[in-house]
Amino acid sequence: MRDPRSWSRVTIGKRELSALSREKTIVLAILIQLFIAAFSSFLVVGLTSLYDPGAVEEGEIEVGVTGEQQNRLVEAAQTEGVGTVRFQGRADATAAFEDGDIDAVLVATGEQAEQGRVIQVDAIVPSEDLRTTLIVVQVRSVLTELERTERLARSEFLEQPPVAVPSSTDGSPFFGFTYTILLPLLLFLPAFISGSIVVDSITEEIERGTLELLRAAPLSLTDIVDGKAGAMILLAPLQAMLWLGLLRLNGIGINHALPLLVVVTAIATITVVLGIVLALVTARRRQAQLLYSILALLLFGTAALLPEHPASTIALLAVDSTTPGTFAHVAGITVFAVVVLAVVRRYVTGLDPESL
């Protein structure tokens, strides 16, 4: 036989969840998260593509070169696979640039610096064009290559030779982003939303006066809070599972799924506990929500004082670069969550429901 009180808690929890699904708001919540994920991915993928032309196969650019050192520029451009057009003088090249025939102008001249000669390159790129970023990146790669060969030629004058730069590979520029930004974002959001819903749920019962009705049932305040909190704490790892599954479907390997879900559950517990306390103390949604969002932000910020931010913990777990410290953090967060939950349950038990 089960304890009838635990059943009543389950009933409260079920009621919470069914209210969410009846209002179809949970659908909205998931849509929002999807939107945020898509939005941030769009942002980063779009911008990284602009930033790193290797990320998208974009059309070739044509650079006009001129000046006494133009041969070296052309060599460097050939190494980098950038098309060049030679011009007689600066004026010709600039005219061609202004007509839109070439994408950029590079004028290379020798110049006397304080210690020996340097190659002075004047680069002209378009100012108002989406391709500017792309062109600038290409021009930079040409110039970096030129710098590299020049350095090699002058290496005898250097006290310490530069470290050889490894060859470039076609690694995904989004790899780091996916694990360090996108994944933590997707896993934190459900937890934050859960806490927010608890605030709403409790303050609404208080403001509408329905808490009295609930208490007319054979339930203590602790039971009611337990039920509401339990449902919301469970909701977060469920959503997290959805995201992990979706990411896996997209070919993004997620390691340590179980510890990840533990972290999410623990964080959801912490936010839900915060929500409960604020809702019961203020009894008004306006104050409670305001405080909740600010304090949650503060909590997230201060977590950076930990040796490893929870966002880092999530990234390291998922990418399988765990250290013993990572698991210590998982354990630490979990213990903290359990402790605050226990403390708040004591507080709720000691609370006089009539005072609300």
Place this chain on the structure above:
Amino acid sequence: MQIRKLLRIARWEVTKNAGGVDRRTVAVVVAAIALLALVAPLVAAGGVGVDSGLYRVGVDESSPYYDVVRQDDTFVVTGPDATAYDDGDLELLITGERIRVQPTTKGEAAHDELRSSVQQYNDEQLKLEANQSAAFPVSVALEFRSQTGLGDRLRIDQDGGEATETDGAGGDDGGAAGETDDGAAGEADGGENASRSVDPDTESGGVGGLGGLGGPLGNEGVSGSPSDIDPPFPFESLVLAFVFVIPMNFVIQAYGSTILSERINRRGELLLVSPVSRLDIIGGKTLPYFLGAMAIEGAIAVGLIYTVDGTVGGLVSILAMTPLVLLFLGATFLGAMFARSFKELTFVTVTITVVLTSYAFVPAIFTDVGAIALISPLTIVVRNLQNEGVTLGEFAFSTLPPMLSAIVFFGLGSGLYREEDMFDQRSIRGRVLDALAGPISRPYHVGVMTAVLIPFVFVLELLAVASLFALGEISIVLILVVVAVLEELAKSLHIYAAYEHRTFEARRKVALVLGAISGVGFFLGEKLALLAQLVGLPELAIGEAALQGAVFTGPILVLFLLAPLALHVTTAAISAVGAGRGKRSYILGVGIAILVHLGYNLAVVTAVA
């Protein structure tokens, strides 16, 4: 509306807020914000390092790469343990000069990171060299210059004079961007001799694969060594967007709660039966939040301008932020009138925040593409910060659509602010229909309603333009789809709502008349929107596609004026006929209308191109 009554309600709203429990809330909020302000520099100084320890590398101490990976937090460094590498516990194994890379995506990403790390390390080391001309044999002066000639591809022509030649004198915002640069934001002090300037506080950072987030906000030239060149990246816009939008999030939470709590337990009835109009009530309840938000945003704008320029200013910024603040409040007001419970309100507010943040932010990314950037009022703020002028037309283009949308939101919401709507429990969908059908009692109201919805359609279309235009060719088609869907819904949703409320007879002839009125309303409203041409958005092929504002002259002018009118009337009539027969046929009708609209748009675009 009576100002005196309005102000009294506003005073109640404030005093009710500051008394009793709320003083405690304010204290906690202030304390929390103070703590946040305390923590922020600590966090920033320590380096947030979201990607620290991401890759594991085994390297022996004699390797030249040893120091490189030691100074990059992204790597966890251990000894060159070949078995650990074979077990997949190391991404990179470096022995001497030889680098072994795991054949996984993670291994490749680690290799890329190593590559940029080496480049950065080299630059740092070379700065210490005695012979600087051998260390930095190439000196670059980068200049941004406008191309006047149009190439054969889609090129964005800008009529503003702000993006012409620059003198290479940057350096004023280099300090702000320095923190996240990985490529040394060394902006030289004078462009002409391109002397090498070293930015001492360069530190590694960047987010994942993003690399350097710095770069000039505007078009100032850059000079230094090749690695000092950073492509323009809208990092400042991003920070600005969040600086301005995050406080709004808190304001609308409190505001939404206030409005919704009026609807709980018939609390609002007391005010409703008192001798004040509902506009007084709404105005009074909104005023404190509006003023509060404006005070916050104004303080931010003035503070920013003071830190950047050292002067007191920012009136233009404050004016530009006003419609955005109103849009936030208006959307929240309507959301609070729709929501049935606090939970629902939370989701509604989150949706509002997300959508409006992207509205403010996405266009502002493209600071170097004038017309697109101006969609967001934040661009005005950015330009104000850069001491660039804004023409009246540009200001109007940027602020009028959100302003008008805010008015529409408040208008629809106040239509629901009455006893029979406030206190019943209808679903959001039902309430949306209520709000739309409320003001309609005669056929011509349909046309007015359509015209009223146009700013809203406009804002969404502009948002779509801003988010999609970077995708290239395909974006035109995608935007046309969005446009067709939005416009058809705007022309027919209220007709459907009116039918649901049985305002009109469900006869085909009536439906056709209603559709025609709606189409004419849309056409007339849209012509007002030719405002967009003032700043040259239609010069952008995509803008043209979205707004259909193609300018024609000569005999075909009449045809091109009449064709859209015919289109709008036809499609609105199709969906109106569907609306008269219930939900399913309405969906079907709108679907057909959207397809017709899309077909027409595609035909026009291909004919013009």
